[in-house]
Structures are given as C-alpha cells and as structure tokens.
Amino acid sequence: MKNIAVGLATLPFLATGAVAAQPEPWQYRFQPAATGIMHEITWFEIYTLWFIVPITILVMLLLGWCVLRFRASANPTPSRTSHNTAIEVLWTVGPVIILLFLAVPSFQLLTAQYTPKEEPALTIKATGVQWYWDYEYQLEEPLSFTSLILHEEDRPGSGKEDKAVYPRLLAVDNEVVVPVDTTVRVLVTASDVIHAFAMPSFGVKVDAVPGRINETWFKAEKEGLYYGQCSELCGKDHAFMPIAIRVVAKDQYDTWIAAAREDVGGANKALMAAIEANTKVAAAGN
Numbered sequence: 001m002k003n004i005a006v007g008l009a010t011l012p013f014l015a016t017g018a019v020a021a022q023p024e025p026w027q028y029r030f031q032p033a034a035t036g037i038m039h040e041i042t043w044f045e046i047y048t049l050w051f052i053v054p055i056t057i058l059v060m061l062l063l064g065w066c067v068l069r070f071r072a073s074a075n076p077t078p079s080r081t082s083h084n085t086a087i088e089v090l091w092t093v094g095p096v097i098i099l100l101f102l103a104v105p106s107f108q109l110l111t112a113q114y115t116p117k118e119e120p121a122l123t124i125k126a127t128g129v130q131w132y133w134d135y136e137y138q139l140e141e142p143l144s145f146t147s148l149i150l151h152e153e154d155r156p157g158s159g160k161e162d163k164a165v166y167p168r169l170l171a172v173d174n175e176v177v178v179p180v181d182t183t184v185r186v187l188v189t190a191s192d193v194i195h196a197f198a199m200p201s202f203g204v205k206v207d208a209v210p211g212r213i214n215e216t217w218f219k220a221e222k223e224g225l226y227y228g229q230c231s232e233l234c235g236k237d238h239a240f241m242p243i244a245i246r247v248v249a250k251d252q253y254d255t256w257i258a259a260a261r262e263d264v265g266g267a268n269k270a271l272m273a274a275i276e277a278n279t280k281v282a283a284a285g286n
C-alpha cells in the first residue's frame with residue numbers, strides 16, 4: 001500500500017523526468033537531505049531534541065510543582081533557606097555536562113561544513129546581484145551566465161510549463177548544472193549589497209558579501225532539481241532571486257558544459273530533453 005502511495009506521489013515528476021526538492025505546504029521539518037552534510041544536520045537536529053524535550057518537560061513539571069505546592073494558601077510560612085551546596089553543584093555540573101554533549105558534535109559538524117573530504121573537482125563562483133545570481137564555472141575555458149527568476153510568460157518557450165517541477169518563485173531561466181557524486185566548491189560573493197546563497201537540501205547557507213569571497217562546498221548524492229532562495233534581505237526583489245541547482249549524471253554534465261559554452265539556453269533545453277528521455281526508458285523498464 002505504501003509503495004503504491006509513493007509511486008503515485010512520484011508520478012507527476014516522472015512525467016517530466018525530474019525529481020524536484022522544494023518546500024511543501026505546511027512543511028515544518030527539513031527538506032529531504034541530498035548531501036552527506038545535510039544528513040548530519042538532520043541527525044543533529046533530532047539528537048538535540050533528545051535533550052531539549054526532556055529538559056523542557058522537567059522545567060515545566062518543577063514550575064507546576066512550585067506553583068501548586070508552595071502557593072501562599074498551601075504554604076503560609078515560606079522557607080528561609082538561602083543556600084544549598086548540593087543543589088548549587090548539581091545545577092552547575094549538570095548543565096555543563098549536557099552542554100558538552102551538545103558542543104562536541106556541533107563543532108564537529110561545523111568543521112565538516114567547512115572541510116570538503118576531497119579536493120573539489122569543480123569550482124563555481126556565485127555572485128549575488130540585485131536581484132539575480134551570476135554564476136561562473138572556473139574551468140580552463142570559463143563559463144558564465146546569469147540566472148533570473150522564471151517569468152510566467154517564458155514558461156512555454158523554455159519548456160517549463162509543469163509547475164510541480166518548475167514552481168512559481170523558485171524556478172529560474174538558467175539552472176546551475178553540476179555532476180552527481182562530485183565535490184563542488186562554491187565561492188560566494190555579491191556585487192552590490194549583502195545576499196545569501198542557500199540550498200536547504202544540501203545544508204548550505206553562506207552570506208554573499210560585496211568585496212569578500214566566502215567558500216562552501218557540497219557533494220550531491222542524488223540526481224534531481226534542487227531549489228533554494230536568497231536568504232539575506234537585500235532589497236525590494238529579495239523574494240524573487242531563487243537558486244536552482246540541477247544535479248545530473250556525469251556524462252550529461254560533460255555534454256551540457258561543452259554545449260553551454262556556445263549557447264546556455266540551448267544546452268539547457270538539450271539537457272532537459274536528455275533527462276526526460278532517460279526517465280521514460282527507466283519508467284518503461286519498470
């Protein structure tokens with residue numbers, strides 16, 4: 001039964017040949033992880049809840065007990081005790097130990113976010129501009145293009161009519177295309193005001209500061225189309241400068257990069273057609 005439900009849920013995506021990672025209505029948890037770092041972030045969130053929830057319950061219970069047990073009518077002569085060494089030690093040492101249990105994995109995760117496990121195979125510079133993103137592939141023969149929010153009137157011309165895959169406010173004209181299972185370094189900067197480059201399912205969020213280059217990295221595990229947004233209030237169209245990263249097979253990436261040097265729009269269309277053809281073959285194989 002569950003398989004059928006999952007199958008049905010993926011059907012609209014299969015039809016257009018792409019799995020898209022994007023926010024859902026009423027979502028209150030993280031987006032599904034697409035990188036090792038995001039798996040660790042998701043784990044760490046649940047780990048911290050094992051501390052937060054019991055502590056919250058304990059404090060609420062103590063509070064309730066004090067309110068009821070020591071209210072004026074039930075306890076007319078309050079205790080005059082001003083000091084208790086055992087309690088002082090307990091409520092100092094206890095939190096210190098708890099904080100150590102939180103700090104150690106937290107700092108380990110922070111370090112991992114700044115330290116790629118291997119030398120990145122590809123470096124992309126992302127520049128925030130009011131109000132779009134400029135991307136530069138730092139290759140021997142560099143490639144650069146602008147990525148603007150997808151305008152409604154451009155949907156038919158670009159083959160992006162399916163709003164499940166190319167949602168309003170998240171879809172762009174030119175996606176960043178990267179190979180799957182490849183460590184990608186992202187250099188983040190801005191040309192006017194502070195923006196922020198964020199990709200929730202990759203566990204990436206870095207400020208884009210004019211005159212400064214911040215560095216991050218990701219290694220996407222799954223092919224698909226991933227969406228993020230500028231995450232630093234940067235002016236009137238802050239809400240209209242989404243980030244879209246398309247993770248594809250390595251050979252598809254090679255074909256795309258070769259074609260994109262001549263014509264980014266054409267290369268994107270050819271890539272979309274190739275992904276769709278592959279998905280149809282895979283679907284028929286099932």
Ligand SMILES: [Cu+2]
Nearest residue numbers: 195230234238
């Ligand atoms: Cu911005």
